[in-house]
Amino acid sequence: MATIGYxxxxxxxxxxxxxxxxxxxxxxxxxWFEDAGVSGAVKALERPGFAALVAFxxxxxxxxxxxxxxxxxxxxxxxxxxxxxxxxxxxxxxxREGFDLSTPMGKxxxxxxxxxxxxxxxxxxxxxxxxxxxxxxxxxxMGRVKTIQDADVAGWRMANSxxxxxxxxxxxxxxxxxxxxxxxxxxxxxxx
Numbered sequence: 001m002a003t004i005g006y007x008x009x010x011x012x013x014x015x016x017x018x019x020x021x022x023x024x025x026x027x028x029x030x031x032w033f034e035d036a037g038v039s040g041a042v043k044a045l046e047r048p049g050f051a052a053l054v055a056f057x058x059x060x061x062x063x064x065x066x067x068x069x070x071x072x073x074x075x076x077x078x079x080x081x082x083x084x085x086x087x088x089x090x091x092x093x094x095x096r097e098g099f100d101l102s103t104p105m106g107k108x109x110x111x112x113x114x115x116x117x118x119x120x121x122x123x124x125x126x127x128x129x130x131x132x133x134x135x136x137x138x139x140x141x142m143g144r145v146k147t148i149q150d151a152d153v154a155g156w157r158m159a160n161s162x163x164x165x166x167x168x169x170x171x172x173x174x175x176x177x178x179x180x181x182x183x184x185x186x187x188x189x190x191x192x
Contacts, residue, residue: 001060005029006053008070012037026095027064031056039074044081059089067096075120078164079113148173150181157182 006022007016015032023029033053044050057063063085065071072078085092085099093100100106135142148171157167157178164182168175 001062002030002058003027003062003064004053004057005032006034006050006063006065006070007032008035008038008040008047008049010037019070022066023064023095025141027093030063039073040069043074043077044072045084054085054088057085057090058087059088061095062091064093064095066094068094068099074114075113082113085139118146148177148181153181 005027007019007023009016009019014036016036020029020032033049033056035047035049037050038047045054053063058077068078071081082092082101091101092106097109098105099109101109128173132142153167153171153173156162156170157164162170164175164178167178171178
């Protein structure tokens with residue numbers, strides 16, 4: 001049951017020493033992990049120091065950070081990180097916010113973070129859908145550019161009496177693309 005410190009600064013011109021000093025004044029930190037010159041926009045588990053920290057942490061350990069934003073800038077990432085550490089049996093304390101998951105207040109904070117994360121996900125989806133609708137209204141093409149013509153695929157398959165798999169291999173496309181091309185071709189043959 002160790003107290004582990006994590007510090008992070010976004011640029012190489014900054015120093016982690018102020019964070020270490022602040023945490024060491026309050027907690028008896030047994031081991032430090034750090035990411036220097038790594039933006040908070042980088043997902044926590046993609047940072048080398050944080051990934052090493054997660055691998056090191058054991059059930060019953062306490063992780064201390066100077067502020068929740070040291071874990072990440074993105075609410076969704078912070079929440080995911082907190083939940084992953086909590087599932088390992090690790091307590092997390094943020095000195096600035098007084099965020100301690102081992103207390104009822106800390107658990108309430110986590111619940112509020114979850115609600116904010118859900119709202120953020122909903123807002124992101126709404127903005128995405130609004131952007132798609134706007135693009136469609138402006139006549140912009142959606143999705144990938146087609147690399148094959150449906151008529152070519154259906155025609156080659158019919159002319160060679162080929163299976164869907166053989167046709168997919170011949171054109172270097174998925175079997176789903178072959179099925180779609182052939183069903184579209186069939187629909188155009190039936191249409192008046």
